[in-house]
Amino acid sequence: MTTTRLPLFPLHAVLFPGLVMPLNVFEARYRALVSDLLRLPEDGPRPFGVVAIREGYEVAPPGRGLPGEPGVSVPDTRPGAGFAPDPMDSFHPIGCVADATTIRPREVGGRSPGGEGGDAGGEGPGSFEVLATGTTRFRLLSVEAAGRYLVGEVELLEEEPGEGAEVLATGVLRAFRAYQQRLAGAYERSLVPGTELPEEPSVVSYLVAAATVLDTAEKQALLEAPDTAARLARELRLLRREIGVIGKLPSVPAVELTRRPTNPN
Known part of the structure; x- marks a missing residue:
């Protein structure tokens, strides 16, 4: 069993091997994480x-307020803010290692954008745009x-x-x-415009899992599949279901459905 320690970035989204996810990092705890990655x-x-x-919550809930200023809420900057006392209870058991291939610092008027992110306990003002693979x-x-x-202790999983x-x-x-x-x-329009689809089964399984419009729970189930064949079999059932559903709709807002926003934190 191969284990390692990794900084953790919890999201209401699923990252798959080989796929890219843009992140807008503005919360103090995640700015600290990215600052360490920059080193x-x-x-x-x-x-x-x-x-x-x-x-739980991607963005930490407000704390109890500044001393001497009743009713003024500030972000709770603890690493586990917004999650269960044992954060393990707040997360799905299978995740994905991400490589921060691009990190761009972004200053916004001398403070972090987004309100909840704040500067308390962080690594200075501003935020980061991160491209994670x-x-x-x-x-x-x-x-x-x-x-x-x-920080998580994780077991790396081989793809069978x-x-x-x-x-x-x-x-x-x-x-x-x-x-x-x-x-x-x-x-x-195509969900993968101008790109030929791959043939290697594991690559197909992750690309389809990422590109199909599904909720987080269904995507997580695909990530947790025990092997490539099991993931592909599940995707085949999901695709047939989705094709049937779409066929019954009077119109489909394809542009909106295929737009993939940056994940904020």
Whole structure:
């Protein structure tokens, strides 16, 4: 069993290996995390762990207010603010290692944007724009909340192909193209514009999981699939369901559905 310690970045979203996720980092605890990543060599990996939140908040709730100023709320800057006393209870058990391939500091009028982020307990004013690339799945073993941000002990998971992955990948690609056509409708848009779809089963499984419009729980279930074949089989059922649902709708706002916003924190 290969284990390691990773800074944790909880989100109401799921990151998949091989896929990219933009992050807008403005909260004090996550600015501290990114500041530490910036201290790592620029030409090497800058890893952290993305975990989906089962119960809790991406942005910390307000604290009790400033001393001497009743009723004035300030952010709770503790690493585990907004989560259960044992943060393990707030997160899904399987996450994804992310590599901060691009980090851009952004100053906004001498203070962090977004209100809740504030500057108390952070690494200075402003925020960060981070481009995170998923690399490897992990199982969360424990969470430590003693420092400036959450740190997890994780077990790195190898991707097992499973039985019949290649055949399933062919069926999923066929269904995904049909799904794209239905979703795009008259807009003639693609969820993967100008890109040829891959053939390698594990890559297909993660690309389709990321690109299909599903809720967080369904995406998390795909991330947690025991192997590639199991993930592809589940995706085939989901795609067939979604194609049927879309076919019954009078119109589909494809542009809105395919727009992927930056994840704020």
